[in-house]
Amino acid sequence: MGVGRDDNTRGSPLLDLIENAGGCAVVDGGLATQLEKHGASINDPLWSALCLINEPHIIKQVHMEYLEAGADIIITCSYQATLPGFISKGLSMEEGEALLVKSVKLAVEGRDKFWESLKATPLHSYNRALVAASIGSYGAYLADGSEYSGYYGPDIDVNKLKDFHRRRLQVLVSAGPDLLAFETIPNKLEAQACVELLEEENIEIPSLLCFSSVDGENASSGDSFKECLQILNGSDRIQGVGINCAPPQFIESLIHKFKGLTSKAIVVYPNSGEVWDGRAKRWLPSQCLGDEKFENFAIRWRDSGAQLIGGCCRTTPTTISAVSKVLKHPKGAVGSCRR
Numbered sequence: 001m002g003v004g005r006d007d008n009t010r011g012s013p014l015l016d017l018i019e020n021a022g023g024c025a026v027v028d029g030g031l032a033t034q035l036e037k038h039g040a041s042i043n044d045p046l047w048s049a050l051c052l053i054n055e056p057h058i059i060k061q062v063h064m065e066y067l068e069a070g071a072d073i074i075i076t077c078s079y080q081a082t083l084p085g086f087i088s089k090g091l092s093m094e095e096g097e098a099l100l101v102k103s104v105k106l107a108v109e110g111r112d113k114f115w116e117s118l119k120a121t122p123l124h125s126y127n128r129a130l131v132a133a134s135i136g137s138y139g140a141y142l143a144d145g146s147e148y149s150g151y152y153g154p155d156i157d158v159n160k161l162k163d164f165h166r167r168r169l170q171v172l173v174s175a176g177p178d179l180l181a182f183e184t185i186p187n188k189l190e191a192q193a194c195v196e197l198l199e200e201e202n203i204e205i206p207s208l209l210c211f212s213s214v215d216g217e218n219a220s221s222g223d224s225f226k227e228c229l230q231i232l233n234g235s236d237r238i239q240g241v242g243i244n245c246a247p248p249q250f251i252e253s254l255i256h257k258f259k260g261l262t263s264k265a266i267v268v269y270p271n272s273g274e275v276w277d278g279r280a281k282r283w284l285p286s287q288c289l290g291d292e293k294f295e296n297f298a299i300r301w302r303d304s305g306a307q308l309i310g311g312c313c314r315t316t317p318t319t320i321s322a323v324s325k326v327l328k329h330p331k332g333a334v335g336s337c338r339r
């Protein structure tokens with residue numbers, strides 16, 4: 001096991017899950033991607049969060065599909081769900097807060113229903129999944145692709161970022177998720193804001209914080225991971241750090257880099273390799289990986305030291321099923337049971 005348990009992490013549901021999963025647990029795949037596959041309309045400033053208003057049943061269905069595929073952690077539909085975003089759609093503050101709570105409830109209900117359904121199959125190999133409330137970066141809210149540039153303009157400082165994140169974080173936590181997942185963080189300023197906010201709000205559930213990267217070496221803004229991880233290493237409230245929504249080709253070397261910079265659990269859930277065009281709001285094909293390649297990568301990422309592995313945009317339940325099978329059932333041992 002790569003991660004030692006000190007007093008601050010005893011009884012951590014996240015580290016217990018990693019242990020129960022044999023040292024490497026599976027994160028779900030692209031939520032927005034799968035919502036779209038079911039016909040959801042997300043071409044909107046709210047992106048996938050539009051479904052919380054119009055098509056919540058599809059969100060629950062997608063959570064169930066990822067659970068079925070073997071995800072040990074499912075991430076809520078709150079990535080681009082923000083109070084200012086909902087208010088600019090004409091909703092009241094109360095209605096916006098109710099939608100944030102709903103994002104957690106949909107995942108918790110899906111998890112509980114799936115877990116209950118497994119009682120009929122005592123020899124299954126699933127873990128009881130954890131629900132991570134997604135907190136997308138400020139750049140996600142801007143809906144201009146800046147989660148991949150980290151350029152927030154000269155007026156944004158750490159206090160403004162804390163103000164942006166504070167109420168959503170409070171409401172999401174009040175809804176009872178197991179974890180928080182800060183996603184696609186592009187710069188060290190926002191990492192600092194998240195760490196300070198967790199402290200100021202005395203958040204007791206564990207957090208994951210993942211950066212985006214466009215060069216495979218630094219956070220998307222160009223900030224070095226050395227500086228970014230120094231900030232996160234100072235917080236016991238952050239229990240997993242890593243990369244999401246970057247190309248899979250970057251991941252192995254970044255895991256090695258992170259191993260030298262932190263003793264926290266390393267989490268990786270890259271996208272398919274396609275690139276998001278923030279202006280045109282569409283994915284541009286590039287070095288896109290099929291599920292089979294992704295599955296081979298997953299073994300290398302696990303062997304390099306990642307302890308949480310999944311997929312982000314343009315990956316689907318098929319991807320996660322392949323990753324789960326290969327991580328949980330070494331060849332020839334399919335059907336084996338950990339419980």
Ligand SMILES: C[S+](C)CC[C@H](N)C(=O)O
Nearest residue numbers: 047139140143144145276
């Ligand atoms: C992870 S990106 C594909 C999410 C969408 C982006 N924030 C936008 O709204 O343009």
Ligand SMILES: N[C@@H](CCS)C(=O)O
Nearest residue numbers: 029030031032079245
């Ligand atoms: N959890 C979000 C991340 C987008 S980068 C999703 O999968 O849609």
Ligand SMILES: [Zn+2]
Nearest residue numbers: 245271312313
């Ligand atoms: Zn993504």
